[in-house]
Each structure stands twice: as structure tokens, then as C-alpha cells.
Amino acid sequence: MGATVSRSADAFLYEQVERQVREMIDTGVLKPGDRVPSLRRMSRHNRVSIATVTQAYLALERKGLLEAREKSGYYVRRRQAATVPRPVSQPGTARRVQVGDVVETILGAVHRPDVVSLGLANPSPELLPVKALTRAMIRVAGRRRLASVRYSMPEGVGELRRQIAYRGHGMGCALAPEDVLVTSGATEGLATALQVVARSGDAVAVESPCYFQILRLIESLGLLAVEVRTDPDTGLDLDALDRALDRVPVKAVITVPNFHNPLGGLMPEARKQRLVAMLAARRIPLIEDDVYGDLHFDDLRPRVAKAFDETGNVILCSSFSKTLAPGYRVGWMAPGRYLRPAVTLRRALSGTTASLTQLAVSEFLATGAYDRTLRSVRRTYADQVERARYAIAEHFPEGTRVSRPAGGFVLWVELPGNLEGEALFHAALARGVSITPGTLFSATRRFRSYVRISAGLPWSERVEQAIASVGELARSMT
């Protein structure tokens, strides 16, 4: 069993209990079907209340690791895919990034309509509220015809900024409408943030693995990347980051603490708090990408790191692209003390975001339809992710490990033996299935034995067949 819990540690008590149980499962101390320690025993062992243990077990149940049996306690679920092993730590040095060409090739292939796309982390159109959103859009376009064709204020449409500020409270942030800058998707927000804090040749610290579009952004801006080990359960390794910051002059740290892409993990709140404090002390801005934050499988919307920001040092970026309408290109940022330069830069480089789509999203939010959409879509993604995990566990060769996401819809898969993710990508594409090779998620082409598989498509025989087919290929190649 892992170390006992500690009141001074990085995670809240229940999170520490939860992690203990995860580790018992990961290391094989607890096997599928095993009964986990009773609430009373666990509480005594860790010197925490029964309520704390209950909170931990409920969280594990919601995440599909445990199941409760009436009058008998909690059990490890039988069909359990293995988790990803903890990545090995590596010294972080600043590197030039060169992923663009590979990304272009892969994305090009992925757009083919004959291909089952498990390679893109795009929401499935079937899961977007297309009709209701279009209705809201048409309503507002009729009512605000002139506003929909004119430039909005450079910071964005006022109503939308108010709606976003309101939602900020659910993320733990006391945002005012004036703190919010509307952008064309989160991508433009991240690009703006990077351009405001860094110049060509500067280094920024990124998670490892890191979402390849963030790496492309870094490459396009001529920046260097310092890769810092990131754990699926606890997020960015703060000690490793601390050491890296001592060694390399870094202009910003970029992180996806909520449902990291590709890891799917959720950084515990206490660690978010430590990260924010650490960077505030060093006066290094934190750029936070929360684009998956609304897609939590737990009941609770996780807080953003910005919730712990007391100095305006955190630049929070998000969008409605994963949940509402990718093609509307409505994102936003809360740039803290970088608001003025962010507004100025965006205005110079792209003007404003389209008024029509801003008005449509704001109308949709105002009616409460967005929250209804989220409630239903979260369940669906949790279900799809679970099904995909089990399908991978069933069809992929022995020794394959799969992440256990707490939200979002991507899976991070470690292949066994010498099987390379890129080889599997090419073989799978030839069979009409796209996946994403792990090498894309690193500036130094690490993660050769990994692939990312998206569970964004509605579950169907076709999707299951696609996973089975890639698994079969993987078996034949091992």
C-alpha cells in the first residue's frame, strides 16, 4: 500500500486516499474482483474520517474503477484495462520544435471520409446541439441583425463576455466581464498568450506529453520547448518543473490541468494551487488551456488553476469548440495582468471574432441550453470512453496499457514490446482507421510506443470494429 495521507501534501485528503487505491490497482495489489479495504479500515489506517474515505470511494466508483455491492462494500471492477505507467523523468532542456510536417501529413489523411477517425480529438457532430444552436443563432440574427454584421468591440460582444464571466464562477474564478477577451477558438487565445509573453528564440515549459497543436504553435512562433514530465493522475511534475525553471530561463509554462490531452488526467486542486503560487513567486506567467474542463465525468466541474491566481499571473484560455460548435470559432481568454497587451496584439493581428457566432453562443448560453447540453454529453463521453477502454483491453495485445481519463474523450495507449505507434498508425490508416502516433506529443519525439485514440465518435459497431481491427493489427505486429 502507498504512503499514508498527509495534511501538508499537495493533494486534498480524499484525493490522497483515491490515489492510494489507484496505486494498489495499478501495482496489482488489488486485482479485478477484489474487495477493497472497508471504509472503517481505510479510515483508521490513514487517520482520516470515514466521510473522507467515502468521498474517495465514490469518486473511484464514478470513474469506473470500483463498484459498490449492496451490504458488501466496494470491489475493483472486473473488466479493468491497465493504466499507463508513470513516465520516467527526464532532464528538461530547451529544444527546437519540429512537428509541423508530421502533423500536416497526419491531419491530411485523417480528413478522408472513408476513414474511421479515431485520430482527431474533435467532438462528434452527433453530440453537438446543432439544431438548438442553429435556432438560437437564427433568432438572434433576426433580432440583432445590424449587430450581427458589424464589428463587435475588440474585446468581444458584451453579452457573451458577461455569460463567460458568469460561467467562470463555476470554475472557481471571480471573473468580471471586463476580464474576458473573446478569441477565435482557444487556439487563438493560446497563440495570443504566447506572443504576449515570449519572443522568437525564447523558451517555454510544456507538459510531456503535450498536445501537438500546442507544440505546433511553439514551432510556428519560433519558440523553444522545455518538456516536463507529466503524470496522468497528478499532472505536471512540480518538482521537475522547479528544477527546470532553475536551469532554463523560461518565459511561460503551458498546462492543461483539466483532462489533459492526451493523458485525460485531472490535476488535483492542491497541486494547481502550488503550481500557481510557484510561478507567481518566480513571476513566470502560467498559460492554462481549459478546453476540456466542461467535460468532467465526475459530478463536479473541476476548478481551473486560475481559481488560485491572486496576482493576475495566469492566462486562462478556453472555447466552446469541444462542446458546442467547433466551426463557430468562439473561444475566450482571461489574460489577467496581460489583458491590455493581449487586446492590442489580437486587434493588430486579426481584428475581432465574428459578431454573428459570438451573439449565437451568447444567446444559447443565456437560455440555459448549454448546461442541459453538457449534462447529457458528459454522460455520453464517459460511456464512450469506458467502452473504448474495454474494447482496447479486449482486442489489443497483452501488455497494452490504457489511460483512465477523468474527463474529455481521448485515450492514451501504451503499446507492448517493441511495437511503434507510427508503424501502427500507418498500418491502421491502410485499413481505414486513423489513430494518432505518440511521437506527435513531444518535441523530442518521445512516446514512440504510444498512440492516442479518440473516443469522440458515438459508440457503434463500426467504431468497435475499428478498434478491434487496430488491436488485431497490433497483435500481428508484436
Add this chain to the structure above:
Amino acid sequence: MGATVSRSADAFLYEQVERQVREMIDTGVLKPGDRVPSLRRMSRHNRVSIATVTQAYLALERKGLLEAREKSGYYVRRRQAATVPRPVSQPGTARRVQVGDVVETILGAVHRPDVVSLGLANPSPELLPVKALTRAMIRVAGRRRLASVRYSMPEGVGELRRQIAYRGHGMGCALAPEDVLVTSGATEGLATALQVVARSGDAVAVESPCYFQILRLIESLGLLAVEVRTDPDTGLDLDALDRALDRVPVKAVITVPNFHNPLGGLMPEARKQRLVAMLAARRIPLIEDDVYGDLHFDDLRPRVAKAFDETGNVILCSSFSKTLAPGYRVGWMAPGRYLRPAVTLRRALSGTTASLTQLAVSEFLATGAYDRTLRSVRRTYADQVERARYAIAEHFPEGTRVSRPAGGFVLWVELPGNLEGEALFHAALARGVSITPGTLFSATRRFRSYVRISAGLPWSERVEQAIASVGELARSMT
């Protein structure tokens, strides 16, 4: 009288005749009400055909300089505002640009609803086809519901790229749909072009005066600007440019050859051709901003410089923001041989342009409604510009000179004596009228005695009063 025409010169014959007559008016050789030389005499004098002179006189008539009287020939129009003097040449050196703060201050003031906005070169909402466009948008959103919320291809919606390629022929360009990249307004196109060809610290050559948003773009990207003298009638001074390019290693030249902002002039075709050839020989890319090209007062849509591009060296940028819907943020670029890096960079920095607005514009273009809109709006702008010119001539102090635009809707005004544009700007704003000080149009704060006045608003007593009020102020300050 100016030099006789020459077959080897920069301008076509009729353009040279036209310029001769302009110079006769500007220098006072011909006064308002004077009869201009007869077709026969002018043809003999210049050794050109009568048809060529007729072409020149008709062009001058359309531009409001001459009027035809039956059986009596052509006369200089009576109410004639003076033109802007030819700017003095200056040696071009690479300078850091710092206009951002001033621009922010001015644009901030200009958004006030109580202010008559003669300061922004925005099309008046009354002159946009708001109803018809909204109808087209709603039609296409219903028919292509899914496509309107999904990502478009990174290069843009296929139908729109086809429509733009088709319109390219009217600009003298044989564009294929694959040559076109849709951007979020022309601003994003220009930003992309600059980022593809230059890195922070590089120099680019700009026109002097230069549209301040282009200067802001240069400033934001950390580039240096080499200012090259630009003439209202003939455009960028090609000899001065040639000398500047010999002296400074320049990564690109940016130009607005059609209805330059703020000069309003049209670069003659022969000079466009020479400019393109000159830069192709030096392998320096030409970035062309044609955002006003559709707003010609003449019958003929002027060709773009890209029409003369044989090597893919011209990056043409434009948008529908001045004519259709600024708030839709639909622009485009034809990046020539820079297409691949432009697509890659845009994808990395902002993803794609909103699908919904792309589809709406494409639907509107397909129905032919855009051409009908242009026909009516061109006449309106020509009329507004003329009225504003005459109002300025009437109300501003003696010695004021006003440009004579060939298209678009901005006027470039030289104030007499020691009157400074910035002082007039502040005084006018205090009286509830915004204008733009000339200093914004230079990296070196030249044009102190100039202001730009927009004739984008529909002509009304309020607008005339606003001009009269600024003129009165100017008189009191001289």
C-alpha cells in the same frame, strides 16, 4: 503643361494624358470653369489617337474633375477642391514602429456613440446589404446545418474558395480555388503574409503614408518599417523603392495599389506591372492589400498587382469587410508560392475561419447579390466622397488641400500653415467629431499637418455639420 506622353513610360497612354490634365489643374494652369484643350489638339500635341484622349477625358469626367458641355467640349468643374501636393521624397531607413498606443487611444475615443465618426474607415451599416445577407445566411444555415457548426477545411469552405477564384478573374487574376486561403478578415491575411516572409527584427518596405493598421501589425510582429514616398496618383515611388531596396535588406514590400488608404489613389496598371517585375527579379515578395478594390468610382474594376504576377511572388489579401459585413470576419488571401507555409501557420495560430459566415458569404456571392450591392454602393460612396470634398473646400481654411480619391471612401486632407492634425483631432473630438490625425500614418510621425476624414457615413445634415464644425475649428486654430 506636363511632359508629353511616352510609349515606354510607366503608365498607359490614356493614363499619361489623364495625369497631364490633372497636373494642369493642380498647378493652376487650368482653373475651374476653364475649357480644357480639345480632343483634336490634345491628340496632336501628344501624338496619340483621339480615342486615347477621349478615354482620358471620360475617366476625368467620371472622377468629377471635368464636365462635358454639349457641342462645346470638356470644362474643368467649377467647385473644385484642391489636391494634395506631391509628398517630398525622403531617404528610407529601417525604423522601429511605435504607433500602437496612439492608435488605441484614438480608436477608443472613436467608438463613443455620441461622436460623429469621421475617424474610422468603416463602411456605414446603412450601406451594407444587411437584410439580404442575413436572409442568405439563414437559408444556408438551415440547408447546411451540420457544415455550419463543424470545422471547415483549414483552407476554407470549398464553395467560397470557388466564388473567390471566380471573382479573381474580374481583378485580372487567373486564380484556381486551390490558390485561395480563407482568412478572418484581410487583417489576418496580412498578418499571416508578414509572418510567413519575415521574422522579428526584419525590415519591410511600406508606403508613406501607410494605413496605420499595417503599421500596428509591423509593430506587433517586432518588424522594422522602411517608408517609401507614395504619390496619390501614381502610387508607390518605384525609383525611391529601388534605391531603398539597394540600401536595406527588406523581406517584403506591402502596398495598397487600389484606392490607397489614406490617399485614395489608384496605381496605374503599367506601374503595377513594373513593381511586380522589379520585386520578382529581386525575389522580394510583394504583399498586396486590395480591400478597397471593389469600391471603384470608375466603371472598370481595377486590376490587382497580382494580375501581373508570373512567379507566385505576390501575396494578395482582401476581404468582404468593406462591402458586405465587417463583423463576419471573412477575408481571403492568394499567397502564390507562399500558400503551404501560409496554410500551416494559420492553422497553428488560429485554426480556421468560422464556417457559418463563410457559407453565408458564399451563398450571397452565388446569387449575384454581391454584384448588385456593389453597383449601388459604389455610386453612393463616389457621391459621399464628392460631397465631403466640397464641404471641406467650403468650410476649411484657405490653403487646405484635399485628395481626389478614385475609389474607397477616405479623404486625405492637408491643413494650411502650422495647424497640426493632432491638435485638430483633439479639438474636434471635444466637439463630438472624430477624425484621424495624419501622424498615425507614419512610423516616423510624419504628416503632422494632415488628417484623414472618412466619407463612409451616409450624407446627412449631421455629417455636413460635423465637417463644417471641424472646418470652423481649423479656421479658428490657424
